[in-house]
Amino acid sequence: MLAEQGDLFSKHCSRCKVLKPFDQFSTNGLGKWKSHCKSCGSKASRAYEVANAEAVAAKKAHRYRENIDEHKRKRAQRYWKDPESAKASARAWGAANKELAKKQATKWARENPEARGAIRSRNLVRNRDKYNESSRLRKLLYRRLKPDESRAKAASYRERNRARMTAYVAIRHARKMRATPPWVDQVAISKIYFAANFLGMVTGEWYHVDHIVPLQGPLAMDGPFKGERIVSGLHCEANLQVIPGRLNQSKSNRYWPDMP
Numbered sequence: 528m529l530a531e532q533g534d535l536f537s538k539h540c541s542r543c544k545v546l547k548p549f550d551q552f553s554t555n556g557l558g559k560w561k562s563h564c565k566s567c568g569s570k571a572s573r574a575y576e577v578a579n580a581e582a583v584a585a586k587k588a589h590r591y592r593e594n595i596d597e598h599k600r601k602r603a604q605r606y607w608k609d610p611e612s613a614k615a616s617a618r619a620w621g622a623a624n625k626e627l628a629k630k631q632a633t634k635w636a637r638e639n640p641e642a643r644g645a646i647r648s649r650n651l652v653r654n655r656d657k658y659n660e661s662s663r664l665r666k667l668l669y670r671r672l673k674p675d676e677s678r679a680k681a682a683s684y685r686e687r688n689r690a691r692m693t694a695y696v697a698i699r700h701a702r703k704m705r706a707t708p709p710w711v712d713q714v715a716i717s718k719i720y721f722a723a724n725f726l727g728m729v730t731g732e733w734y735h736v737d738h739i740v741p742l743q744g745p746l747a748m749d750g751p752f753k754g755e756r757i758v759s760g761l762h763c764e765a766n767l768q769v770i771p772g773r774l775n776q777s778k779s780n781r782y783w784p785d786m787p
Contacts, residue, residue, distance in 0.1 A: 542567040667777050706742050706762040715764035723769045733772035740766055741780035 537548045541562040551564045561568070576583045591598055606613040621628040636643045651658060670677045685692050719736055726734040740760030747753050760766050 540564040540567055542571075663777065667773065670773065670776065703742065703762045706759065708761055708763060711761075711763045716762075716767065719764065719767050719769060726769060734769055735772045735775040737768050737770050737775045737778075738762070738766055739768055744780055 537546050538552065538560065539546050540552075543564065543566070545564070547564050549560060551566070552560045553565055553568065555561055563571075723734040723736045726732075738760050740758055742760055742762060744756050744758035744760075747755055747757050
């Protein structure tokens with residue numbers, strides 16, 4: 528019997544016929560060694576999963592639904608044991624399964640609108656500067672690569688949202704009025720706007736009258752003045768400059784001289 532099975536520390540696999548140590552074999556429910564080795568068992572399992580992919584997937588899904596709380600607990604344990612490794616693994620899986628990852632993310636967002644909104648709000652607060660800069664660069668690149676389409680889209684948006692644009696113009700005008708000191712030189716301001724129009728006609732490029740220090744600067748994200756405007760400039764000749772429209776759109780209200 529030992530001659531057929533090997534020695535006290537090894538046995539032959541019934542499938543690959545190779546003599547292997549006992550640690551290469553699994554035990555059955557009765558505590559006895561299986562006739563085939565772990566390697567052959569793994570190959571057979573993979574072959575079965577390929578041949579019965581739908582049945583295996585349905586069985587796994589059923590098992591997951593039946594034990595969803597336990598799966599979540601184990602997944603959380605693995606994540607907090609090594610967060611960086613878990614994130615890297617998730618990114619790698621997402622890169623290898625883009626369509627499936629997108630479909631799962633869309634389904635989760637549709638089923639969990641409140642959680643999705645909370646996550647987006649939290650990420651926006653944490654990465655506001657990053658989001659704003661990324662959005663600004665995308666818009667700027669689009670305007671430069673497709674100026675005609677950009678102008679057409681802007682005109683279409685204004686046409687579809689007349690009430691909103693009217694409100695925006697009114698608010699902008701009110702801000703200018705509040706930021707206009709009584710000693711302002713209206714003639715000098717008119718000359719600056721005339722210069723912008725003249726440059727546009729001569730060069731064929733849009734020129735804007737820009738407030739050097741913005742009328743309404745960005746909000747403070749922290750500190751004692753959190754939620755307040757960092758800076759508010761005046762609408763006067765000393766705070767106006769004529770610059771290309773693309774440059775004005777790129778700087779928005781985030782840049783001014785001597786900014787902190």
